[in-house]
Amino acid sequence: MFVTGTPAWQDLGTALVAEVQAAVPGAAADDVALVLVQRGAGGRPEGFVHRGAEPIYPCSLVKAFHLVHALSALDEGRAEAHGELDRAMRDMILWSSNTATNYVIDILTGTTGDTLLDGAEYLDWMSKRERLNRFFWRMGWPDWEGCRIAQKLMDDTRYGREARFAAEGGGNLNRLTALAAARLMWELFEGDLPLSPPARGRAQAILSRDPAGPDAARPEYQLSEYLGGALPSGVQVWSKAGHNLWTGDAATSWFKHDMIRITAPNRAPLLAVLMTTGEHFAAGPASVFPEFGAKIWERVAAMA
Template sequence: MFFAEQEKWSSLCRDAVSELLSRYGEYGLNEGTFGLVALRETEARRAPAGFAFNGTWKCYPCSLVKAFHLVHVLRALECGEVDRPDDLDQAIRDMITWSSNTATNYIIDLLTHTTGDTALDPEVFVSWREKRENLNRFFEKLGWPEWAGCNITLKLMGDIRYGREAQLAGSDGSNLNVLTPLAGARLFHELFSGDLPLSAQAREMAQQILFRDRTRVDAALPSYQVSEFLGAHLPPEARIWSKAGYTSWTGDPRTSYYRHDLVRIAMPSSKPVILSVMSQGEAISEHGPRIFPEIGDFLFNRLVASFS
């Protein structure tokens, strides 16, 4: 495990999970529909204090995959593996800042030299699928145990899939995108304190793009991914880096009603905390614009402010 278990931290986190399940059980939050990984960072290059509840839960990740594509595309640019068209920098920022599916799918095309369109003949599809697998292989090569069983090869859609994207997902949905709370937490830990294969410049760029500046005039917009997620009620002095994801009804029950947030919170007087929160269910998802800010406020008071 990439984190160290510390009894005080684990006890605080266990109590917090128990209370959250009690508070929001009426909305369908339970041991099968909720996952939380909480990390308290220490000095750079040292294992953080960590806790996982349902950390290996494999679920549809919505837009959390975009944080992974951010790291991948920055590395590919450094290595000269992709061209840099004039609109790529804007697409990278829109993918994270506004969670643009269009920008994300454009970046996937550039990274894999594929396009999504009509269905392909079987022999052509095999070659196309192999190129898409580069999205997974990038993270497989990092050797993270937390990556096991994850998949981020599919484009981002607001409804059901057609053509070659449906072929890739599989008729039974067995190849839909999948992440775990642990995989998300590992990504953020490595990006801020670990050993991702990025230069200092690229790492700083990724961190800047993920930073949520709540003084912006448009920061209250839902698409900025703060007002309806964990960071909504945090104090002004809290610095936040995040990538959230959400689906309502998509036309496919396997990808519908998820709400997630991956957030790093830093206060001036305490160690930064990373929270990887995933949830599933119509009630928790649809009431999420109220519930997730409440969860964020609760976890902040229990796990961040208590160490100030």
């Protein structure tokens, strides 16, 4: 685990988990995974972790991982730069487009999807799609344990080879841990990723959110109903969220997540990852995530 805890962070985080659980009738502590990270002594990551190593269906959080992978592929010449890829990388983050994400996945893996395949052809296709996992396995992060992101993003259930691949091994759906999401954001801004400086800057720019901008209230912008939706003026925000209601598949239904980096003048940057499970969160009051994000920001300031 890349985050070091302290008694102060433990006290703060434990209280916050209890409060977000209490804010949603029917919620239990096991419905929440929370990771908070800030630079500590010597620049090392310090913070709080609750169920951070639990693999959870991640919805659209995987799109931030595909963005980093795509920019690395462009750096290394494994993908060719073109306008449609630029547009897809932007739209899969800006509007959380599943269609854009699946285009990026096809570019990274040299595959297409849906129709049935068999035998060697199917095994070759599956191996190519596993490139999405292998890229992050090579990072050597302990926080990646239990994660997989090789499935495409669907607005409802899956068919053909996509359904077969998702079911391989008794259940091969996407999974992320809150620690892996926090690790990606930490390495992108504070640490080391296989990205050139221009590519790193481009990833950061694509993940940026403008709380005062014209798109801030749009649900597709994934800010107003998430952790960044009620922060004070003057903050800077980078984030990627995910939200599934009923999809037709119980394994991919009723999740709401956010991974966010927040900073402001005279404040150390704060990373927060909140992953929630269950209809009471996913279909609950839209105010829960924004109020909780503001509470985290205030409480961390008071702890300093």
